[in-house]
Structure formats: C-alpha cells, structure tokens
Amino acid sequence: MEKKTYTITSSEGLHARPCSMLVSAVTPFKSEVTITYKERTANLKSIMGVMGMGIESGAQVEVTADGADESEAIAKVDDIMKKESIGE
Amino acid sequence: MMNFIQRIGKSLMFPIATLPAAALLLRLGQEDLFDLPFIAAAGAGIIDNLAIIFAIGIAMGLAHDNSGGSALAGAVGYLVLTNSMQVVLGEDFTMGVFGGIISGIVAGLLYNRFYNIKLPDFLAFFGGKRFVPIVTSATMTILAGILIFAWPPVQNVIDSIGNWVLNAGALGVGTYGFLNRLLIPTGLHHVINTVVWFDFGSFTDASGTVVKGEINRFLKGDPTAGPFLSGFFPIMMFGLPAACLAMYAAAKKEKKAIVGGMLFSIAFTSFLTGITEPIEFAFMFLSPVLYVVHALLTGASMMISYMFDVHHGFGFSAGAIDYVLNFGLAQNPLLLIPIGLVIGALYFVIFYFLIVKLDLKTPGREDDDDMVEDTAVYSDDIVEVKAYHTIEALGGLDNIQAIDYCTTRLRLTVKNSDVVDEKQLKRYGAMGYMKISKTNVQVVIGTAVEFLAEAMKRRMKNGNPAPKTEESMELDTQPHAVKALPASDFHMPIDGDIIDLSEVPDDVFAKEMMGPGFGIMPKGKTIHSPIDGKVVSVFPTNHAIGLETDTGVEVLIHVGLDTVKLNGKGFELLVESGQLIQRGDALLNIDLDYIKANAPSVVTPVIFTNVEKANLHILKKGFQRKGTDSIVKVDE
Numbered sequence: 001m002e003k004k005t006y007t008i009t010s011s012e013g014l015h016a017r018p019c020s021m022l023v024s025a026v027t028p029f030k031s032e033v034t035i036t037y038k039e040r041t042a043n044l045k046s047i048m049g050v051m052g053m054g055i056e057s058g059a060q061v062e063v064t065a066d067g068a069d070e071s072e073a074i075a076k077v078d079d080i081m082k083k084e085s086i087g088e
Numbered sequence: 089m090m091n092f093i094q095r096i097g098k099s100l101m102f103p104i105a106t107l108p109a110a111a112l113l114l115r116l117g118q119e120d121l122f123d124l125p126f127i128a129a130a131g132a133g134i135i136d137n138l139a140i141i142f143a144i145g146i147a148m149g150l151a152h153d154n155s156g157g158s159a160l161a162g163a164v165g166y167l168v169l170t171n172s173m174q175v176v177l178g179e180d181f182t183m184g185v186f187g188g189i190i191s192g193i194v195a196g197l198l199y200n201r202f203y204n205i206k207l208p209d210f211l212a213f214f215g216g217k218r219f220v221p222i223v224t225s226a227t228m229t230i231l232a233g234i235l236i237f238a239w240p241p242v243q244n245v246i247d248s249i250g251n252w253v254l255n256a257g258a259l260g261v262g263t264y265g266f267l268n269r270l271l272i273p274t275g276l277h278h279v280i281n282t283v284v285w286f287d288f289g290s291f292t293d294a295s296g297t298v299v300k301g302e303i304n305r306f307l308k309g310d311p312t313a314g315p316f317l318s319g320f321f322p323i324m325m326f327g328l329p330a331a332c333l334a335m336y337a338a339a340k341k342e343k344k345a346i347v348g349g350m351l352f353s354i355a356f357t358s359f360l361t362g363i364t365e366p367i368e369f370a371f372m373f374l375s376p377v378l379y380v381v382h383a384l385l386t387g388a389s390m391m392i393s394y395m396f397d398v399h400h401g402f403g404f405s406a407g408a409i410d411y412v413l414n415f416g417l418a419q420n421p422l423l424l425i426p427i428g429l430v431i432g433a434l435y436f437v438i439f440y441f442l443i444v445k446l447d448l449k450t451p452g453r454e455d456d457d458d459m460v461e462d463t464a465v466y467s468d469d470i471v472e473v474k475a476y477h478t479i480e481a482l483g484g485l486d487n488i489q490a491i492d493y494c495t496t497r498l499r500l501t502v503k504n505s506d507v508v509d510e511k512q513l514k515r516y517g518a519m520g521y522m523k524i525s526k527t528n529v530q531v532v533i534g535t536a537v538e539f540l541a542e543a544m545k546r547r548m549k550n551g552n553p554a555p556k557t558e559e560s561m562e563l564d565t566q567p568h569a570v571k572a573l574p575a576s577d578f579h580m581p582i583d584g585d586i587i588d589l590s591e592v593p594d595d596v597f598a599k600e601m602m603g604p605g606f607g608i609m610p611k612g613k614t615i616h617s618p619i620d621g622k623v624v625s626v627f628p629t630n631h632a633i634g635l636e637t638d639t640g641v642e643v644l645i646h647v648g649l650d651t652v653k654l655n656g657k658g659f660e661l662l663v664e665s666g667q668l669i670q671r672g673d674a675l676l677n678i679d680l681d682y683i684k685a686n687a688p689s690v691v692t693p694v695i696f697t698n699v700e701k702a703n704l705h706i707l708k709k710g711f712q713r714k715g716t717d718s719i720v721k722v723d724e
Contacts, residue, residue, distance in 0.1 A: 012652040015627060020601040047602050047697040048634045048642040052625025052665065 001066045002074045006087035007058065014055035018086040023047045025080045031067025033077070044077075061087070094449055096193065097373030099149020101350075101451070103141045104366050108353040110134035111363035118404060120413055138365065139188030139275075140166045146189060150196025151203070153490070157217035158199035161224040165191035168225045172232035177240065184275020185369075190231070195224045204492075206672075206715055246276045250283035258391045261315050265390030269383035272365075273372055284316045306401030309417060314399030319390030320406035321424045324362045326432035327385060329355035331378075332367060334439035339452025347452035362405025375448035381438060389431050396423050471536075473555045474517050475543035478531070481512035485552055489527070493541040495577050496638030497620055497670075498531040505529045519638065520622065522668040530670060532620075532638050535572075571640045571699065573619070573722035575707060579671045580716040581618040581645060581694070584610040586709050589693060594649045597693040602644065604704045605695035606720070614662075615645055615676040616714055617669045618694070624666075627652070630659035633675055634697075641722050642697045647678055649689040658682035672715060696722065 010018045026033040026044050033044040037059055042049035044063065055061060065073040081087045110131045115121065117128025134141065140163055147162025148154055166188050174181050183190075199220045207215040214222060249267065253260035264284060271277040286301035291310035293299065299308050306313035332355035339347050354366035372379045393400075400418040402410035415421055443450055482488055482502060489501040502508065505528070510521045513531055517540075520532035533540055547553075587607040592598045597607070617635065624642070625634035631651035635643045647659070660677040663669060683690050696704050703723040712719065 013628075015652050016602060016632070016646060017596040020596055024601060046642075047695075048624055048636065048644060051627060051632070051644070052634055054626070054628040056628060 001064060002070045003062055003064045004074055004078065005060060005062045006081055007060055008055055008087045009057065010084075010086045011057055013057045013059065014050060014053070014061075014086070016051070018084060019047055019050050021080055021084055022077065022086065023050060025076050026065075026073055029065070029067070029069050029073040029076070031065045031070045031073045033063065033065045033073050036062040036064065093373050093376065094454065095150060096146055096189070097369075097371070097375075097449075098454060099146045099192070099196075100142060100369050100373065102149065103138075103145035104354070104369055105350070106134055106141075107138075107363070107366040108357040111357045111361050111366070115361035115363070115404060115407070115409060120403060121409065135363065135365075139170075139183075139185045141188070142185050142369075143188035143191040143195070146192025147195035147199065150193065151199045153203075153492075155199065155203065155217065157203065157220055158196055161195035161199060161221040162192045164221045165195045165224040165228040168228040169232050169235075172229060173236055173239070176236045182275060182278065183235075183239065184272075184278055186273060186275040189273065191224075191228060194227055194231070195220070198224050198227065208713060208715070243276065243279055246271065246279045247283065250280040253280075254284065254288050258394050261319070261394045262387040262391040264316055264387075265319055266383045266387035269368075269386045270380070272368060273379075288316070289313070303401060303403060306399070306417065307403055307414070311399065311419065314401045314418070315394045316390070317401040317406065318398040318424065319386070319393040320362070320402070321400060321411055322389045322393065322428035322431040323386050324364055324406045325359050325408055325411065325424075326428035327389065327435040328358045328364055328367045328382075330432035330435040331371075331382065331439045332358075334436045334443065335371065335450045335452065338440055338443040338450065343452040350451065358407065360408050362402065362407030362410060364405075371450050374454065375443070375446075375450055377446065378439060378442060378448060378450070381442065382435075385431065385434060385438070389427070392427055392431075393424065396420065396427065398423050398427075400424060471539050471543050475540055475547055476552060476555050477516040478513060478518070478540065479544055479547055479552050481509045481516065482529075482531075483507040483509075485548060488548065491541055491544050491548065493533075493537045494620065495574060496532060496534055496537055498533055498537060498541055498544075500529050500531070501527055502529060503527065520668045522670065524670075530620075530668075532668065535639060571722065572724045573637055573639060573641045573720070575718040575721040577619060577637070577671070578717065578720050579616070579618050580608075580712045580714050580719050581615050581675075582608065582610045582612040582692075583712075583714050584608040584612065584692070585711050586706070586719070587691070589695075592649070592691050592693055593689060594693075597646070597649075597695065600701065603695045603697040604699060604701040605644075605693055606706050608692045608694060610647070610678070610680065610690060610692050611711075612714060613677060613680070614674050615647065615678060615692075617671055617673040617675055618645075618719070619643060620670045622666060622668045623663050623675070626661060626663075626665050629654065629656045630661045630676065631656070633661075633663075635669070641699060644695040644697050645675075645692060646695065647676070647690070647692045648683045648687045649691060651683060651687045654683070654686055658686070696720075 008014055023045055034041050035044045035050060037053050037055050040053060042053050044050060063077050113127050114131025114135050117124040143162040143166035144159045148159040151158030169191055170187050202219050202223055203217050205215055205219050253264040267280055268277050285303045288301055289305060290298055290300045291305040291308060293308040299305055302313050302316045332351040336348055336351045358364045358367055398420045400421045401414055404410055442448060487503050487507055489503060492499040505523050505526055508529055513521050518531045519534060522530040524530060587609060589600060589605055589607055590598050592607045596602060619635055619637045621635050621637040624636045629652055632646040658679040662674050662676060680690055699722050705721045707721060708719050
C-alpha cells in the first residue's frame with residue numbers, strides 16, 4: 001500500500017476538470033486507488049464519488065493505492081497533480 | 089392471443105352473474121304469464137342493456153388493477169360508439185353486444201397503457217386515470233367513423249343470407265340455426281331474426297288481420313309457421329343445460345362447488361325461460377371451439393325438427409314456459425322431448441369429450457392465479473419470505489391499499505405511512521424507503537421488484553400466510569443490479585434544448601472526459617430529478633448535483649460552465665446528499681439571469697459518469713419539456 005498527501009491548489013477545488021483528469025489517469029491501473037478527505041474515503045476511479053466529497057481549494061487529501069501496480073499508480077497521480085496544477 | 093380472449097371470457101363472468109335473476113324477472117313478468125309489466129321491465133333493464141354492461145365488465149376485467157376508471161371508460165366508450173353510429177345509420181341501428189365487447193376491450197387496453205400518464209402541469213387535472221375515458225372516447229369516435237362505412241356491407245351480406253334461408257328447405261333452416269347462434273357475439277343475429285321472425289311470409293287470421301313473420305303467424309294460428317322456431321326448444325331446454333352439466337363434470341374437483349351453483353342457475357334459466365346468453369357468454373370466449381360446436385348443433389336441431397315436421401313456436405323464447413303456453417297451437421310438439429333428449433346427450437358427450445381432450449378452459453378449469461398461488465406459497469423461496477416480511481413491515485394487509493411498481497420501486501398506497509417499519513423493510517432486502525405523504529410510500533427494491541410485487545399481490549389476496557421456513561433466507565441486500573436505465577425511466581429535468589455534448593464549449597465535457605451525455609440549454613427555473621434514485625453528491629457551491637439511479641447509473645447535472653466560481657450565488661439547493669428522490673422531485677432552483685450575466689454559459693451538461701459511451705443512447709434532440717421521457721436510454 002502506498003500513500004501520499006496533497007494540498008489541493010486548483011482554484012475550483014477537485015471539481016469537474018481536475019476530478020475527471022485524476023479519475024481517467026488512475027482508472028487503467030489494477031490497484032485500488034482511493035482518496036481520503038475529512039475522514040471520508042472515496043474511490044478515485046469514480047467521478048461521482050470524488051466530486052461528492054466536495055473537496056475545496058486548499059484542502060488536505062490523502063491518496064492511497066493498494067495492489068500490484070500501486071507505486072506506478074501513485075506516480076501517475078503525482079504526475080497529473082503537478083502537471084495540471086491540481087495539487088502539490 | 090388465446091390467453092387474451094380467455095381474459096375477456098373471465099371478465100364476463102362478473103356481469104353474467106346478474107343475468108339469471110334478470111331473465112326470470114323478464115320472463116315471469118310477461119303478459120302471457122303473470123302480466124306484471126314493472127317486473128318484466130326490471131329484468132329487461134338488464135337483458136336489453138347487455139352491451140353496455142359487458143363493456144363495463146370487460147373494461148374492468150382487463151384493467152390490471154380492475155379499476156373503476158377503466159370501467160367508466162368502457163361505458164363512456166360504448167355510449168360514444170353507438171351514439172355516433174346511430175346518428176348516421178339511424179336510431180334503430182344496433183351492433184348488439186358486439187359494440188359493448190369492442191368498447192370494453194379498447195377501454196381495458198387503453199387503461200393499462202395510460203393509467204399513469206403524466207400531462208403537462210396545466211393539464212394535470214386530466215392526467216392519470218382520468219385520461220383513460222378521454223382517450224377511449226377519442227378512439228371510439230374514430231372507430232365509429234370506420235364502422236359507419238364497414239358495418240352496413242356486412243349487415244347487407246347477412247341480410248341476403250337471411251333472405252336465402254327462407255326458401256331453402258332443411259338446409260336453409262339448418263343454416264339459419266347455425267348463423268343465429270354464431271352471430272350472437274357480433275349482434276348480427278338480430279338482422280337474420282328480424283327477417284325470419286317478423287317479416288317472412290304472411291297469414292290472414294280468422295278476423296281478417298294480416299300478420300307477417302314466423303312468430304306472429306305462429307301465434308295467430310298459421311299451420312305452416314314454426315320451422316324456424318321449433319328447433320330452438322331442444323337446444324334451450326336440453327342442449328345448453330346438458331352443456332352446463334358437461335362443464336360441471338369437467339371442472340376441477342376443488343372448483344366444482346363454486347362453479348356448480350353458477351352453472352345450475354344458468355342452465356335452469358335457459359331451460360325455463362329460453363334466455364341462453366348467460367350460458368353462451370360463459371363459454372364463448374373461454375373456449376371458442378365449443379361455441380362453434382354449439383352453433384353446429386343448433387343447426388342440426390333445427391334441421392331434425394324440420395324433418396320431423398314439428399311446428400312449435402314462442403312469443404318470447406324457446407324455454408319450458410313457452411313450450412307449455414303454446415302447446416295447444418303446435419303440431420307434433422311431443423316429438424321435441426325425444427329430440428331434445430338426444431340433442432342433450434349429444435351436447436353432454438361432445439362437450440365433455442372436447443373439454444377434457446383439448447383441455448379447454450371452461451368455467452372451473454381456467455388456469456387462474458389461485459393454482460399458481462398454492463404452489464408458490466409452499467415453495468418458500470426467498471421472494472416469498474421477502475414478500476411476507478415486506479407486507480408486515482408496511483403495516484400488514486390492513487394498512488396496504490394498493491401495490492404498484494415501476495422498474496426499481498414498489499409504489500404503495502397505504503392507510504397510514506407512520507406505521508411503516510423502515511428498519512424491517514431494509515432487513516428484508518429494501519435498499520431504501522421514501523415516504524411521499526401520509527398515504528403514499530415508495531420502497532427501493534432494485535430491478536427484481538417485479539417478482540416481489542407480484543408475490544405481494546398474490547399474498548394480499550390469500551391473507552399473507554407466514555412462510556414455513558426462514559432458515560434458508562439469506563439476508564443479502566440485493567447487489568446493484570445491471571447498470572441500465574430504460575428510456576421510460578429518464579425524464580427531462582428542465583425545459584430546454586438538447587444539444588450534442590460536443591457543442592458544449594468546454595473540453596472537459598465536449599471531449600467526454602467525465603463520461604458520455606448531452607447538454608441542455610435550460611429555459612426553466614428549477615432542475616427536477618430525471619430519475620428514481622438518490623442524491624449522491626452535491627458540490628459545496630451547489631452548481632452541480634450528482635445522482636445515482638436505483639439501478640446504479642450515475643447522472644451528473646452540471647448547471648452552466650465555470651459556475652463553480654459563482655460560489656453558490658444563483659443556486660438554491662432543495663435536497664441533501666444521500667436523500668432518496670423520485671422522478672420529478674425538485675432538486676435545485678437556478679437563477680438563469682444571474683448565471684447568464686456572471687458565467688461563460690448556462691449550458692447544462694448531463695453526464696453519465698459510470699456509463700460506457702457505447703451503452704448510452706440519446707433519443708431526442710431539440711426543445712423538450714420537463715418531464716418528457718425517452719430522452720436517453722442506457723443498456724447493460
């Protein structure tokens with residue numbers, strides 16, 4: 001299991017655009033990828049699940065990957081977060 | 089098809105129950121017997137109006153819930169049809185019971201199609217069940233327009249056959265008997281009867297009065313009259329009662345007591361009064377083949393009586409009363425007794441043989457639900473256990489007024505929704521519970537709801553016996569079934585134009601990064617739920633709302649583009665996350681003017697975030713009103 005914590009920097013929070021980018025980035029991985037915010041956890045492969053958390057700009061979130069390709073998944077999340085200025 | 093005809097037959101049993109008593113009143117009140125016009129008229133009130141009574145009975149019987157709304161539609165349909173045709177074809181025009189049967193069928197079918205139709209708000213008063221009599225009237229008006237042209241030629245053909253049989257000897261008499269019975273369901277037998285009974289031949293009686301027609305001539309003492317009347321006595325006094333005996337003998341053992349009383353009374357009515365409709369309609373639709381046999385045997389009886397030179401007649405009908413009253417006028421009337429016994433034996437043997445061999449569904453042999461019920465109750469499968477507990481959790485038989493269901497939900501009318509035990513419902517498989525009002529509740533079950541609802545309906549009828557075993561019961565809540573959404577289960581959430589997602593000026597949506605869907609250029613003030621399901625996500629700024637159908641399809645409605653920056657201004661959320669909703673529930677008020685002024689666009693993408701593009705079908709384009717269905721469909 002791999003974990004990484006981010007602070008959301010995208011001005012609109014984890015809304016439509018950033019959310020769909022993250023979800024489409026992790027969907028191909030076999031590992032379970034989840035996102036935790038304010039003690040609630042959602043499947044990072046579900047747009048509705050992630051958007052439903054209402055993650056706002058400046059929020060602290062933790063992304064967890066668990067499975068065969070967990071480190072690749074986290075690396076991909078890391079990449080998208082930075083490249084698209086979603087979080088750091 | 090056969091099944092459908094049998095349902096008509098079954099529906100007729102209800103009105104038929106009134107007929108024996110009416111027939112007796114009608115016959116006994118005649119002037120040749122007790123001469124009590126008000127008694128006779130009371131009976132005639134029913135017998136003469138069989139058509140509309142059948143229209144009501146059939147419409148009610150065909151309606152899936154036996155609703156009075158359907159019955160009303162049947163009556164209205166019949167009145168529209170006959171009135172409309174009589175204006176053109178003359179006051180005396182009649183299609184007999186045929187008009188009633190047609191009206192009943194049309195009303196019943198339209199009821200099942202439209203009983204829950206939703207009309208736009210300003211027409212809402214006319215929606216639902218109230219719409220059924222309206223649409224039935226419209227249909228019958230069109231049908232009357234067609235029949236006005238189609239019916240007279242048919243009538244003319246029958247009329248010319250009627251003229252032919254008059255002088256065609258035994259064959260003519262036999263043909264007459266056959267057609268006289270065969271045409272009863274169409275009402276056209278009146279055409280033939282009028283020719284034969286009231287117009288055929290003329291006779292001058294002792295006082296010099298000239299009378300026409302078989303009946304009039306017979307009653308005035310014309311010795312040549314009677315060949316078209318005599319043969320009915322063996323049928324009505326012996327044949328049809330014997331047919332009833334055969335149906336009784338062939339009825340299922342456990343049904344004999346129930347059908348026995350009915351069969352005896354209609355047999356006795358036929359024997360005594362010669363009113364045969366109760367018997368004939370009792371098996372005409374349930375087993376048409378027997379009806380054809382009956383018509384053939386009537387023809388045979390007419391021919392035999394003709395060949396034995398029997399001249400007997402009736403002023404009313406060929407029952408025992410007329411047999412005795414007119415005995416003095418008749419020639420060879422005693423011969424009718426042995427002929428009748430032979431005919432009766434034939435009826436019994438042929439009917440019994442055909443019923444058993446062909447497994448015909450005569451009264452007491454129908455595959456009605458009771459049979460299925462018995463086996464189902466004891467099979468104790470999970471559905472039965474769930475049905476039992478669901479009924480109990482809803483407050484039991486006394487509290488449940490009506491059970492209806494849609495794709496995923498039970499929709500119930502109850503006396504008092506306060507007594508519903510939500511915890512218990514969920515323990516036995518419900519995914520959600522929603523109280524709409526004091527008397528209306530919904531239970532989210534999933535796509536298997538149909539089986540549960542049908543099991544519950546059966547149990548409503550047999551007193552909801554407790555299932556024998558419960559150990560086998562796995563309390564698994566049903567997994568979210570296939571992610572599918574039929575076209576009827578997605579309603580337009582707001583008035584507006586549907587556009588292609590690719591025309592939405594934002595790549596996140598246009599390139600389907602969030603999933604497939606469509607865009608709406610909204611023209612209303614409120615977003616309504618397009619689906620039955622629950623609210624799964626509401627973004628803190630209220631500009632987007634995520635829904636999930638009971639079947640697991642996710643629907644995201646995102647009002648306007650870049651509206652996250654409005655920070656909630658222009659939006660008023662009416663629901664909360666996790667709340668169960670049904671189609672049409674108001675979700676979100678929007679201030680279009682404010683959004684237009686402060687965001688790049690008001691276009692509202694509706695995205696199916698967990699559906700493959702290939703499985704989503706957009707069915708409509710352009711302007712659509714809120715509540716319109718068949719907008720999209722999601723395949724498994």
